[in-house]
Amino acid sequence: MTLVTTPSQTVGPFVHLGFDPMTVTDAATGAAGRAIAVSGRVLDGQGQPIPDAVLELWQANAAGRYDHPADRRNVPADPGFRGFLRVPTDRDGGYRFRTVKPGPVPGPGGREQAPHILVCLFMRGLLRHLYTRIYFADEAANAVDPILCLVEEPRRATLVARVAGDGAYSWDIVMQGEGETVFLDI
């Protein structure tokens, strides 16, 4: 017997009431590895900023280890790094967070994945959250990443954060239309 899953519903316009108590925008302080900052904007189909979105992020530590019991590899854990962030957008649709550059992790068929961060996106108007990924433009491994290569080439750039300075990256989310971000069906 299989039970039907509980349906998703929108977080609505007052999401901050539920999400703010656990906001995490800095995972770099106290963590091992290279600190980085990622910032950008979330835009709707008309190019208008979305001020009431929340990004949740999940990533491995700098050595490529997930803080989770399913990761049983012999890769060093980092007690100063949990791997989760929850980042709201501001009134201009902008967001910013600090973390460490994640290390490589295994992918399908034992092929290594390029460093990446999983993104789960919530906002009023989304009846179901959306998943996507952030890759980093200065990683040569992107060219052979087994997940990135499943995305048609012209759209791949929407998943890759641009270098915006020393340890700084820029990555926008576009919900619809020209430059629409690739979302992942997982």
Add this chain to the structure above:
Amino acid sequence: MSDIVGYRRPDAGSQPEYLHPPYKSSVGRAPARPPVAVPHTLSELTGPRFDHLAIAAAEADLTRGGAQPPIGERIIVEGRVLDQDGRPVPDALVELWQCNAAGRYHHPLDQHDAPLDPNFRGFGRAVTGADGFYRFVTIRPGAYPWRNHANAWRPAHIHFSLFGPSFLTRLVTQMYFPADPLLPLDPIFNCVADPRARDRMVAAFDLAATVPEFALGYRFDMVLRGPEATPMDEATAIDKAGGR
């Protein structure tokens, strides 16, 4: 414990489509292109844990914390978090938020002309036990108007956010109350095609959860995506089906 190789994809009609035109806000925000299907890797099969938060039992009681008890009908909302095989999901973080008894959120963007209750903030959280059980004490939320269409009113609802065992079991949903006449009119509730799935979002009055001389109880179980059968299980199933 065997390794989980992936999580099941939702059954057709059991989850909302992104674009649901009766819900106006979805029109400008739903992606125009379908999401790209990719396999589940270690990145998806892991997810955040919150054992470091040391969440206090008092955080599941939304009627405390003010100088006075909040106005409204006190209720209990309890239930279990399960996976699709009916197994309890322990250690799941449950976050809850809602408006007050008059239908007003404790939020600066809510300008509905209904009173704020200084004794009700409308946020609580809890962690499920080994049996997947959680329990909140709160106030029954009011219905409120919204501007989605003419004379539009949201049925009374409570927002629930859940973190299960992985990033794939993340769920944000809304709990509704039984026999609410606004349910058939609500485009958000009706965004789900499968009526069995829709019914999952409606709590049941539960006399067993009701505390005498204190509060009515409602039962609200939530079902998260379950793990896929392991390759060995599939082989066994094919065997049992007569082989191929």
